[in-house]
Amino acid sequence: MSKLKVLPVYPKFPLTFWSFRKALEPIGKEAVMPPNGLATVLAMHPSDYFAFHRIIDMNVEPLTDAQIKSADIIETSLMIAQEDSNNDVVDRAHFYGKKVFSGGPSPTSYPERNQEADYLIQGEAELSFPIFLEDFLSGKARRIYSEKDLDVLARNKFVKLSKGSKPLLENTPVPRWDLVDLSKYGSAAIQYSRGCVWDCDFCDITQLYGRESRTKTPSQMTSELDALIREGYNGPVFIVDDNFIGNKLNVKELLPALKQWQDKNGWPFQFFTEASMNLAWPSNKEILEGMVDSGFTEVFTGIESIDEDVLTGMDKRQNFRMSPLEAVHTIQKAGLTVSAGFIIGSDGEKPDVFEKLYQFIQDAGIVIPMPGLLTAGKNTRLYNRLEKEGRLRFETNGNNTHQLGFNFEPQLDEKFLVDGYVSLLQKLFDDKNFYDRCRTLESNLGRHPDTSKANIQGMVAFGRSLKNQLFTDGGWEYFKYLAGSSLRNPKNFPEAVTNAIKLHHFKYVTKSMAQAHGYVTKTESYYYQFEQYLKELSNDYTLSDKVSQVRKKARGILRKAEKGYKQLHEDFRSDAIQRYEVLKERLNQELEKYHLPGQESISV
Structure with a gap:
């Protein structure tokens, strides 16, 4: 029997404080840390039956169709913030007829939000995953396996349990770091x-x-x-x-x-x-x-x-x-x-x-x-x-x-x-x-500790940091801090550079968030501007001209709102698109008041 080829996939996180995305760029890294849970679960597979593709961490690189087509099984591990990305992975896998196993905090707490995955592994994998694999290989696997299932507990032969019936970790395997390019991580x-x-x-x-x-x-x-x-x-x-x-x-x-x-x-x-x-x-x-x-x-x-x-x-x-x-x-x-x-x-x-x-x-x-x-x-x-x-x-x-x-x-x-x-x-x-x-x-x-060895990548990034931060808003404060740090404690200068690079990330994320927050306020002001325009609209217009003017004004407002939406970072658009749609609906409600019987729709 040929081995089943497993493609492990770690879904993408949205841009947040925790992603440190902008802080990692100057030091040539792609993500904060590798997926420990997924790498650990891969070590639980019996080697006689499974072969592995390297882990595709979508925070580091895109998942390709060729990779999906080459696999027999897709395995994902996800937190709640990764659900949208995971659902996309599942859809793509199903398009090519591949089965998907999903585990982690999201499938454990929100199985209803992971309906598309073929199999869900809930809770800690030491108990449920080996039993799931046994059933899967024999062709009798059910869709959901949990560490709390009575049959899982009854069939457990090797994992010792704590007083609270949780698996002890003394037999948890070493993660499969050979399947990860650790150089990509901070x-x-x-x-x-x-x-x-x-x-x-x-x-x-x-x-x-x-x-x-x-x-x-x-x-x-x-x-x-x-x-x-x-x-x-x-x-x-x-x-x-x-x-x-x-x-x-x-x-x-x-x-x-x-x-x-x-x-x-x-x-x-x-x-x-x-x-x-x-x-x-x-x-x-x-x-x-x-x-x-x-x-x-x-x-x-x-x-x-x-x-x-x-x-x-x-x-x-x-x-x-x-x-x-x-x-x-x-x-x-x-x-x-x-x-x-x-x-x-x-x-x-x-x-x-x-x-x-x-x-x-x-x-x-x-x-x-x-x-x-x-x-x-x-x-x-x-x-x-x-x-x-x-x-x-x-x-x-x-x-x-x-x-x-x-x-x-x-x-x-x-x-x-x-x-x-x-x-x-x-x-x-x-x-x-x-x-x-x-x-x-x-x-x-x-x-x-002397961090000069640990932060040598921070020193390499110093030039990029100077380019990105010295001649921008806040550059004077940046210069004063680094110059002072080099005089006060030269050994910790690389750490000071690292702090400055982290600030670059925090400012970027906070600015993106503030812009999205401001967009919500702007959409409200756009609607009130439209209301005020209607109140001040001259009665000298014929009804036909008035309809034309009102529709033109509404379209102009909507174009402005759409332009503002497109300028937002994609990871901060979820609230904005809702506000955009609400604005559009409210404008159309006002336009309907000018709609004449038998006339085609004047909605925007």
Whole structure:
């Protein structure tokens, strides 16, 4: 029997803060990190039955028809924000008669939005995927397989389960990095743990992965690092955990092993990860210092809010065991850069939220803040509460940074929140404000690795950065920051260049978002201009001339609206096209008032 040829495809993300698309261009990279989940699942296939095409990451390269035609099976893994791209992949695969397997957070939480895929693998693949493959190869596979299915649990022979019936990770295979061109990415990606001990009401992690923090062993982790080395990779490595320090006992065993591995291999990697704010607590000093000792340089943490009442409503009281400002500075002084997430639109939020949040971020020296509008994701306690209260509007699309609106009815006025959010982003990513935070971080940051080797690509990109940023708006602030950084701390100059390049991305995305937001306001003004025109229209016109003038005016307005729409970045057009269609409908409703019986339609 010939082997089935699998074409693994990772769908495209829209342009967001997280894509870092404009920051990657100067250093010759195409995407932030490779698809760890998809590469791991590929390692679960029995080699006797399957052969593999390299992974086609659509964030790096286009998927071609020839690639689809050459495969027997298409396999995709997707998050919610990738649904549109994935649906396009499925349609193209079906056009050529190919079956599609889809897995990941989107098929798990929203199977109804993945109806076109032939097979859905829900939950963690260690349990359900091997059993699905067994049934598929024997010709009796059903459409959906879940780790919660009774027959999946009954047929499981090899995977040990946690107390919460989640798969332990001790047998999770090393990802197939041989199927990925790692040189295309800004960082590599490995996973240490799943699950989170906290249970914030807006977060779906505990629903997807449970409240136990299940980890890989130190030897598994060093094996994964060995695999990256074999593929010739060195540079940043993102440990893609939702909370790296969820299992503190195991983390304390891992960190010395990472340091030993780094010593043995010449320190090829710089680690960064996500962790809860209790990393700053005195009781976790050993972990914090161990992270710095083993090569961690940055941590992302979910601060979410600096309002204690809001945090209490989120069930995130742990963030106020230590003042947020003190917590950030504690982590920075230990030697880690802090980036952070913030949420706008929670119940109990005060009207001064934007002013206070801006000042906190500046004072804390958080160079990369990630504010986002609150979304109620399916299966979260927030979602269930809002549903009971009748406040839900629609399901989330997974992009909370640049889709300007809420999928529920917020307590504060929505226009106030959205306008304030747009203004906050513009203020945060103003050149002077951004570089002020960089300087604050420099003064706060404790012992930090020599990044000259790690950021050599940033130095290569320096020339491109000068070309892109020095002679543009904000160029003087750019020059002052880099010149000052080179004098204050020459060893960290490549990191300063990297920060400046990141600002280029944030400004681009924020400008694109602000233009889309402004378009919504413009379409309203266009309609009111048309109304005013109708009121002032001279009665000296004959009815026929009046119809002609009104129609001409409506068409002119619509052309102007269409031109503005086409100038928007394609990833920000979804709200704009809706507003355009609403404007068109309202104009036609007004035109109908001038329509005479027996006359052909005068709609635009």
